[in-house]
Amino acid sequence: MTDPDILGAYRFDRANDPSAGTPLALVRPTTTAEVQTVVRWCAATATPIVTRGTGTSLSGGSTAVDGAVTLSTEKMRNLTVDRATRTAVAQPGLLNAEVKAAAAEQGLWYPPDPSSFEICSIGGNVATNAGGLCCVKYGVTTDYVLGLQVVLADGRALRLGGKQLKDSAGLPLTKLFVGSEGLLGIVTEVTLRLLPPQAPACTVVGSFASVHAASRAVLAVTSQIRPAMLEFMDSVSINAVEDMLSMGLDRSAGALLVAQSDAPGPAGVAEVELIERAFADCGAGEVFSTSDAVESEMFTQARRAAIPAVERLGSLLLEDVGVPLPELPALIDGVAAIAADNKVTISVIAHAGDGNTHPLIVHDPSDVDETARANRAFGQIMDLAIELGGTITGEHGVGRLKRGWLRDQVGDDVMDLTATIKAALDPAGILNPGVLL
The missing domain is CATH 3.30.70.2190 (Alpha-Beta Plaits)
Known part of the structure; x- marks a missing residue:
């Protein structure tokens, strides 16, 4: 699709990054083979690809890029539940809530439950290693991913893992792709571990x-x-x-x-x-x-x-910082001090049981001075989390909005290793440019 009105609806994700571009085109495949066709054309023409689920990213991970194809997985919606193996095989366009409901119909439970579970996609959950309210006891998305089908930047489709609960054959490549934010490949199918009902x-x-x-x-x-x-x-x-x-x-x-x-x-x-x-x-x-x-x-x-x-109070800059639990009081007190210093409203909600907080910085984007203060607070909160031995993102991903702080958290050697892995799997750099690196 190239209709400007349709493309306009795919420019932004939930992060509302003001620097969002306009897609060259929108494609909405339904099968792995169709994804391969798109990727092979993009590889041959050196055209970047931004993979998008339902657009609920809070870190700008699916923000459109000028001149790039936006590949939406929204029509990839096949799902089967296997009671014998307690697994679900889902295409990435299914909503988290739909997988939960299908599992429940079979007397089973899919635990990961982001607050946006009714509108976020399984593919997006895998891309960011999403968590949620019950993850303090039951873990995050990666704890439930047993297998993946992934299309690489050259158009090859890999099958990694499967329905087996234990698998030590080779490198743990399945886990490599969970949380990789579309940088290493495009997930077209996910095999998920299910549990008995809570x-x-x-x-x-x-x-x-x-x-x-x-x-x-x-x-x-x-x-x-x-x-x-x-x-x-x-x-x-x-x-x-x-x-x-x-x-x-x-x-x-x-x-x-x-x-x-x-x-x-x-x-x-x-x-x-x-x-x-x-x-x-x-x-x-x-x-x-x-x-x-x-x-x-x-x-x-x-x-x-x-x-x-x-969000009804104004536009939000959404944080996702986490710290070791003993540092939680220092983080919350520090955020309050940052709010006061910058004269902005910051509301703090948190998955407090695992130290993952969501400071919400409220601002009026039409007020240039207030927006500048809000952005300054945004960076200071990430600096504080790093200072306390924590992370700039617990479950939303780095995306485009936080990549400037990633090196400060993980260091030069980790960034170099990340770039090496990216170059090995996507030497032309066509997959999700501008994210993380």
């Missing part, structure tokens, strides 16, 4: 006067158990969600923690009591627990709604 969970909610007190409570819990969920919202996100959804959240709270235990029987009771005690000992003004599925889902939904709710 046990019913009990939810514990704690309201705190300050984000610092809540961050200490996180450490008090995670130093003793691994909860099924441990999510964090600050006062800005609490009030934004309440404005949008009117759920009865405590508007006076400085921070809210939402934790879950899905341990069975007495072990679950003990975990819930431990979480309640940890919250209270760290100064929670109110601690509430429930085993009611509807009530539990309400609090989970509040956390999932945080980004779109805060």
